[in-house]
Amino acid sequence: MVDQRDVIDAFRSYLRDHNLPVTNQRIAVASVVLLSNRHQTADDIARELRARGASVGQATVYRTLELLVGSGLAVERDFGEGYKRYESARDEPHHEHLLCTVCGHVTEFRDERLDRMTALVAETHGFARHRHRLVILGVCRACQSGTTRR
Numbered sequence: 001m002v003d004q005r006d007v008i009d010a011f012r013s014y015l016r017d018h019n020l021p022v023t024n025q026r027i028a029v030a031s032v033v034l035l036s037n038r039h040q041t042a043d044d045i046a047r048e049l050r051a052r053g054a055s056v057g058q059a060t061v062y063r064t065l066e067l068l069v070g071s072g073l074a075v076e077r078d079f080g081e082g083y084k085r086y087e088s089a090r091d092e093p094h095h096e097h098l099l100c101t102v103c104g105h106v107t108e109f110r111d112e113r114l115d116r117m118t119a120l121v122a123e124t125h126g127f128a129r130h131r132h133r134l135v136i137l138g139v140c141r142a143c144q145s146g147t148t149r150r
């Protein structure tokens, strides 16, 4: 597991290496994304920044998200919701997601049986498999039981 301070330092280095200014706003956005294990939308991130009292314009949020993805420190996810979500890349290369269509909560999981299965399906179709993506859409336990998460 990467130390939390290290990912922010890594982003600082990335900015410097690309001759981009290391601004408080960029570091604030990076902190919200990288020091979390959530899958946040740009709106979630803007809301979190406001809650922390940081004033960061929307354009800066989007630009910083681009930089975070470009640096490899954050990963962009498209679950077909009409907007992207961002998560810290951390040190886990591959996992799948369960997305609750009621509250928007994202749960991660890994299952080696699934990996074997996708390899088998690809083989059956004579397909050279590189990777796969899976998102299971549905309703989380909390929403099913009527308790709210937020």
Ligand SMILES: [Zn+2]
Residues within 6 Å of the ligand: 100, 101, 102, 103, 104, 105, 139, 140, 141, 142, 143, 144
């Ligand atoms: Zn839910």
Ligand SMILES: [Zn+2]
Residues within 6 Å of the ligand: 039, 087, 095, 096, 097, 108
């Ligand atoms: Zn994830």
